[in-house]
Amino acid sequence: MSAESTTPVIAPALRLEGLYAGYGRFDVLHDIALHVERGEAVALLGPNGAGKTTLLRAIMGMVKQRRGVIEVAGTDVSRLPTHRIARGLVGIVPEGRRLFLGQSVEDNLRLGGLHLRHDHARTAQLLRSVFDLFPVVERYRARPATALSGGEQQMVAIGRMMMSDPELMLLDEPSLGLAPLAIQSMADALLALRERGRSILLVEQRVDLALQVCDRIYVLSGGRIVEQGAADDIDGRGRALIDAYLG
Amino acid sequence: MLLQVLLSGLAIGAVYGLMAMAFAIVFYVTRVINFATGQLLMVSIMITAALSRAGLPDIVSVVVGVLASTVAGVLIYLLAVRPVLRFDRFSFAWLVSTLGVAIVLQSLAAIIWGPTSRGFPALLNRDNLHIGGAGISVQELLTIIVAIVVLVGFELVRRRTLFGKLGQAISADPEMASAIGARVTGFAIAAFAIGGLLAGVAGILVGPITFSNPYLGDTYGIFGFIALMIGGIERPAAAMGAGSCSASCPSVRTRSSARRRPTGSRSSSSWPCC
Ligand SMILES: Nc1ncnc2c1ncn2[C@@H]1O[C@H](COP(=O)(O)OP(=O)(O)O)[C@@H](O)[C@H]1O
Ligand SMILES: [Mg+2]
Numbered sequence: 001m002s003a004e005s006t007t008p009v010i011a012p013a014l015r016l017e018g019l020y021a022g023y024g025r026f027d028v029l030h031d032i033a034l035h036v037e038r039g040e041a042v043a044l045l046g047p048n049g050a051g052k053t054t055l056l057r058a059i060m061g062m063v064k065q066r067r068g069v070i071e072v073a074g075t076d077v078s079r080l081p082t083h084r085i086a087r088g089l090v091g092i093v094p095e096g097r098r099l100f101l102g103q104s105v106e107d108n109l110r111l112g113g114l115h116l117r118h119d120h121a122r123t124a125q126l127l128r129s130v131f132d133l134f135p136v137v138e139r140y141r142a143r144p145a146t147a148l149s150g151g152e153q154q155m156v157a158i159g160r161m162m163m164s165d166p167e168l169m170l171l172d173e174p175s176l177g178l179a180p181l182a183i184q185s186m187a188d189a190l191l192a193l194r195e196r197g198r199s200i201l202l203v204e205q206r207v208d209l210a211l212q213v214c215d216r217i218y219v220l221s222g223g224r225i226v227e228q229g230a231a232d233d234i235d236g237r238g239r240a241l242i243d244a245y246l247g
Numbered sequence: 248m249l250l251q252v253l254l255s256g257l258a259i260g261a262v263y264g265l266m267a268m269a270f271a272i273v274f275y276v277t278r279v280i281n282f283a284t285g286q287l288l289m290v291s292i293m294i295t296a297a298l299s300r301a302g303l304p305d306i307v308s309v310v311v312g313v314l315a316s317t318v319a320g321v322l323i324y325l326l327a328v329r330p331v332l333r334f335d336r337f338s339f340a341w342l343v344s345t346l347g348v349a350i351v352l353q354s355l356a357a358i359i360w361g362p363t364s365r366g367f368p369a370l371l372n373r374d375n376l377h378i379g380g381a382g383i384s385v386q387e388l389l390t391i392i393v394a395i396v397v398l399v400g401f402e403l404v405r406r407r408t409l410f411g412k413l414g415q416a417i418s419a420d421p422e423m424a425s426a427i428g429a430r431v432t433g434f435a436i437a438a439f440a441i442g443g444l445l446a447g448v449a450g451i452l453v454g455p456i457t458f459s460n461p462y463l464g465d466t467y468g469i470f471g472f473i474a475l476m477i478g479g480i481e482r483p484a485a486a487m488g489a490g491s492c493s494a495s496c497p498s499v500r501t502r503s504s505a506r507r508r509p510t511g512s513r514s515s516s517s518w519p520c521c
Contacts, residue, residue, distance in 0.1 A: 060426055086428040098423045100416045107412050114428040117409055164428065 011074030012037050013168045013199030014059065019068035021058040027066060028054045030223045036168065038073075041190070041200040043210035043231070046220035052203040053095050055220065056170045059201075060092055061085050073167040087115035091166035093174055097157040099145045105156050106141040112163030122165070130159035133189055151182025158189060169193065172203045187213055251381040257491060258387035261394035262453045264490030266471025268397060269445035271483035274475075275418050276438035279328055279341045281320075283349040284446050285468020289461060291316040291447035292367060293356050296459035299368040308368065313447035320443020321436055323348050328439075329432075349464065356461035364460040372455035390452040397445065398487050 014036040022028040028051045036042045046052050057063040059070060061082040070078040072089045086092075091112070100108050109130060113123050131138035134155040140148060145156060154174055161169055171190070175183045183206075190213045194200060204210040210217055211231050219227035266284065273281045295312030299305060327348045331340035372386040405411035414434065417424040421431050449467065457463065474493055478486030 062422060062426070082422075082425040083428050083430050086426050092426055094423065094426065098420055100412075100419055100423075102415060102419060103412055107409075110409060111413060111416055112427050114409075114413065160427065 010038060011071065013040070013073055014201060015069060015071040016055075016059075017069035019058065019065060019070060021054065021063050021065040021068075023054075023063065028063075028223050029058065032068070032225060034218055034225065036199050036201050038199055039194070039197045040216070041194045041202065041214040043214035043217040044201060044203045044220055045205070045207060045210055045217055048205075050220045051223040052220055053172055054223075056092065056094075056172050056201070056203060059085075059168075059170060060090055086164060088164060089166060090168045090170060091161035091164045092170040093154075093157045093161050093172060095172040095176075097153055099153055099157055099160070101144070101146045103145060104141070105137060105143055105145055105148065108145055108156055109137075109141075109159050109163050112160030113165070115164065123163075126163050126165055130162050133162075133192055134159060149182075151178050151185065154178060154182070154186060155189065158186075158193075162193075167199065169198055169200045170203075171200065173205060174202075175204065175206055175209055183209065250379055254378065254381050254383045255387065258383070258390045259453070259456075260491035260493060261390045262449050262467070262490075263470045263474050263493060264394050264487040265397065265445050265449035265452070266467050267474035267478060267486035267490040268401070268483050269442040269449070270471050270475045271478075271480070271486045272401070272445070273438050273442040274480055275483055276414060277324075277328070277435045278418075279332075280345070280472075281323060281328075281439065281442060282342065282345040282468070282472075283323055283327075283352060283464075284442060284471060285464035285466070286349045286352040287316040287319055287323075287443050287446035287464070288450040288453075288467050289356060289464035290319050290352060291450035292454045292457075292459050292463070293360055293461065295451060295454065296365060296367045297360060300365075305368050305370060309370070309451050313444060313451060316447030316450065317440050317443040319352070320439040320441075320446070323443075324436055324439035329435075349468070353461055353464060360459070360461060362461060364458040367454040367457065367459045370451070370455045386452070386455050393448065393452060394487065394491065398484055402484055 012035045014034070016032050016034045019029055019032040020027050032055065034042075034044075034055075044052050044055065054063055058065050059072070059077070061077065061080055061084075065078050068078075070076070072085070075089060077085050077089060100111060103111075106127075109127060110117070110123070113126055116122050116126070131141075136152055137155050137159055140152065145153060148156065158171070158174070161171075174186055174190075178186065187209055190200065190202065194213065200214075202210060202214060214231050216230050217228065218225050266288065269284050269287070270280060273279060273284070291312040293312075294315045295308045298308035298311055303311075323345065327344040328341050331338065331344050334340070370386055371389060372384050374385040375382050376385060376388060377383075403411075405414060413424065413429055416427070417429055417431055417434050425431050453467070470493075471490065474490030475486040477493065478484075478489035480486070
């Protein structure tokens with residue numbers, strides 16, 4: 001699917017247009033244009049300090065956007081507080097997971113579905129879908145989150161995000177610090193999510209993982225989008241270009 | 248004799264415990280120490296005493312007094328804490344602003360009601376019970392019961408309900424909590440309201456055995472704060488336990504501490520006041 005040329009009939013899962021955002025008085029992101037269609041998995045690659053995390057935080061309303069458009073599923077979220085964005089629009093697996101470590105695996109998941117807490121049937125169904133994707137998580141549901149390995153904690157973080165049933169899923173370097181085996185099962189989980197029709201924006205440093213999971217990629221460097229394209233168009237030359245950007 | 252000391256100690260300790268809890272719940276959710284907590288106790292005492300002098304029934308005076316300190320708690324958050332946290336989430340400016348509120352409240356009370364001590368309605372302090380040769384007033388017994396109910400209630404909510412778990416999540420990582428849909432500001436307002444409510448209730452409970460005085464917030468504020476420090480700032484329940492022990496232990500402690508020094512840092516030796 002060449003998403004650039006078609007005008008979507010339904011609003012894309014994410015549309016960023018002319019976005020400037022940053023901390024204090026300094027912009028980290030400059031003139032960002034990016035979109036994720038419904039059911040599409042998009043990778044955001046780039047070197048350390050490029051602004052990838054800042055971009056995800058801006059979508060969540062955690063970093064003040066100075067200028068530009070942030071639309072999620074047709075809703076302008078640029079003026080919404082984070083907790084409103086989190087209620088069914090955007091779910092995030094943040095950098096470093098940030099599980100609620102003092103609490104059990106199941107409580108972490110239930111907290112993820114906070115805005116659906118009165119809809120018991122829906123919560124049960126979402127919990128079921130998390131457990132279907134990650135049988136290990138079901139086995140460890142009563143354990144404290146701290147008792148799990150890094151890979152298992154990452155599954156819980158993804159599950160927590162799934163529990164809010166969001167229009168758009170953001171993942172910030174989910175493979176970071178995981179063993180090779182855990183990385184592969186994480187990639188499988190992301191592919192399964194894509195198969196289920198979820199819209200995903202994946203921040204990654206590992207190009208192979210990004211190309212395996214995603215339909216399209218963007219490369220961010222110095223706070224600007226410097227490359228973009230379909231994942232299967234990335235030939236040897238494009239690959240070399242990306243590697244150059246990633247250092 | 249020992250029982251008598253323990254019972255009276257427990258009652259006053261329960262008041263310190265409630266004050267510690269008032270500090271702790273606010274800190275637990277917002278990471279702010281509300282240094283005007285003692286003055287919230289004073290607000291409920293002064294207003295209850297004034298209304299009672301004006302001839303209102305005790306029950307009305309008490310309810311209005313407690314409501315006043317609850318509302319004052321919320322106002323402290325909205326006027327003195329939120330603005331400075333907005334400016335810089337990690338600054339300690341709340342330290343200055345809540346201390347400032349404490350002084351303002353104290354001075355206002357002194358201007359309105361005068362700086363001298365006045366009476367407080369006896370409430371349930373007239374009736375006495377006898378337990379194994381020791382006497383305790385109904386008021387004191389009520390104080391102990393209220394402290395226990397608050398403690399158990401808090402722990403039940405914290406551990407058993409999604410609401411309580413969300414409170415823990417907010418305490419651990421407020422930004423992540425908002426990223427799962429938690430209204431962190433709403434929780435902060437609720438925490439300051441509960442803090443004001445507990446301080447107000449503590450005021451009503453201790454009022455009959457003290458008097459109404461604009462400066463008595465300091466004393467109870469400091470005791471509550473010390474109990475919080477001993478119990479551990481992360482654990483409201485322990486803070487409350489420390490408050491209760493601190494007042495009921497001194498007579499026992501003087502005997503036992505000579506024999507056995509606790510190994511932990513949480514010894515009771517830091518009590519200058521008992
Ligand atoms: N909280 C912050 N305050 C100020 N500057 C920040 C903050 N977080 C990140 N930055 C700066 O923003 C830039 C982009 O950071 P980040 O988005 O974390 O990059 P990436 O995730 O691509 O590694 C960096 O130059 C970093 O120094
Ligand atoms: Mg990053």
